[in-house]
Amino acid sequence: MMASLDIAERRMPQDGRIELMVGGHPVDLRVSVLPTIFGESVVMRVLDRSVVNLSLENVGMDAVTMKAFRKAIDRPNGIILVTGPTGSGKTTTLYSALSEMNDVKDKLMTTEDPIEYDIEGIIQIPIDNDVGVTFASCLRAILRQDPDTILVGEVRDLETAEIAIQAALTGHLVFSTLHTNSAAATVTRLKDMGIQAFMICATVEAILAQRLVRRICTKCREETKVSSSLLFDLGMDRESVKGKKFFKGAGCDNCNNTGYKGRIAMFELMLMNDAIRDLVMNNASTDDIRDLAQKDGMTTLREFGMALVMDGITTLDEVVRETVEE
Numbered sequence: 001m002m003a004s005l006d007i008a009e010r011r012m013p014q015d016g017r018i019e020l021m022v023g024g025h026p027v028d029l030r031v032s033v034l035p036t037i038f039g040e041s042v043v044m045r046v047l048d049r050s051v052v053n054l055s056l057e058n059v060g061m062d063a064v065t066m067k068a069f070r071k072a073i074d075r076p077n078g079i080i081l082v083t084g085p086t087g088s089g090k091t092t093t094l095y096s097a098l099s100e101m102n103d104v105k106d107k108l109m110t111t112e113d114p115i116e117y118d119i120e121g122i123i124q125i126p127i128d129n130d131v132g133v134t135f136a137s138c139l140r141a142i143l144r145q146d147p148d149t150i151l152v153g154e155v156r157d158l159e160t161a162e163i164a165i166q167a168a169l170t171g172h173l174v175f176s177t178l179h180t181n182s183a184a185a186t187v188t189r190l191k192d193m194g195i196q197a198f199m200i201c202a203t204v205e206a207i208l209a210q211r212l213v214r215r216i217c218t219k220c221r222e223e224t225k226v227s228s229s230l231l232f233d234l235g236m237d238r239e240s241v242k243g244k245k246f247f248k249g250a251g252c253d254n255c256n257n258t259g260y261k262g263r264i265a266m267f268e269l270m271l272m273n274d275a276i277r278d279l280v281m282n283n284a285s286t287d288d289i290r291d292l293a294q295k296d297g298m299t300t301l302r303e304f305g306m307a308l309v310m311d312g313i314t315t316l317d318e319v320v321r322e323t324v325e326e
Contacts, residue, residue: 003031025050054099060265073097078205079168083180089212089265090177110151111138135160152176158194168203183207183270184290201277209268213318217255224248233320247312266304
């Protein structure tokens with residue numbers, strides 16, 4: 001009832017939203033209902049707007065990645081893609097970028113499903129597939145609204161991707177998200193959708209892959225030894241970690257005895273340069289594109305995660321769980 005779902009309909013998946021005031025501040029609950037063999041499965045996603053500070057400074061990028069990302073979003077046109085699985089913080093990163101660009105001189109427009117945060121000064125359009133308000137139809141209409149920067153919640157199909165590319169080619173900066181495993185794999189995903197290689201080369205300026213890992217609780221953090229099997233998973237041996245300290249959370253009241261409190265993002269930023277564009281045009285594999293990007297200075301998700309481990313922010317288990325060895 002609170003999520004405005006059809007309570008008589010039990011055979012179809014439904015999505016809704018509950019807006020609550022908890023302790024004097026607004027909390028959003030996303031409600032997803034799915035029919036299963038033994039009844040309905042319900043998942044609620046909690047979004048506490050009061051604790052989200054939409055600033056690039058707070059996203060967790062290191063100085064080098066931040067500088068390169070800021071340079072990419074400062075461009076007058078092109079496509080910036082943020083990739084990763086559901087719930088990896090893609091929307092928060094994009095909103096933080098938009099907040100930084102939110103200037104009275106520029107017109108920023110977004111199409112989202114659903115709108116996660118209300119930002120003053122940005123025109124936000126909710127998607128409603130039931131009445132035909134899709135990403136593609138919205139994007140077409142937006143182009144007639146004289147925008148400077150456009151955020152497309154997600155590139156789900158060829159039609160949306162093609163209009164986003166047209167927008168980038170006609171002088172707009174377009175932000176969007178995709179579900180891929182790495183920055184380099186995004187190029188392959190776009191080709192699989194049906195986008196031609198020369199279009200990718202002409203419009204895509206930067207691809208940011210990200211994941212979220214849990215932070216070690218600062219109240220009960222202690223030094224720990226690392227198992228040989230975990231080192232093996234990371235392609236390391238005892239000699240390579242000699243003299244290095246590793247930490248874990250022992251568990252306390254502050255972290256509900258989990259050893260973790262809060263989360264931090266890991267990033268992998270691939271900037272499209274002429275050499276990478278040549279590879280894309282020649283239908284090179286994901287591995288070739290990634291190898292070249294690394295030679296040009298790209299930090300992979302795993303390398304970024306290992307830096308967080310060495311700083312005592314997260315554990316090796318978390319990094320292994322969220323990243324793959326290239």
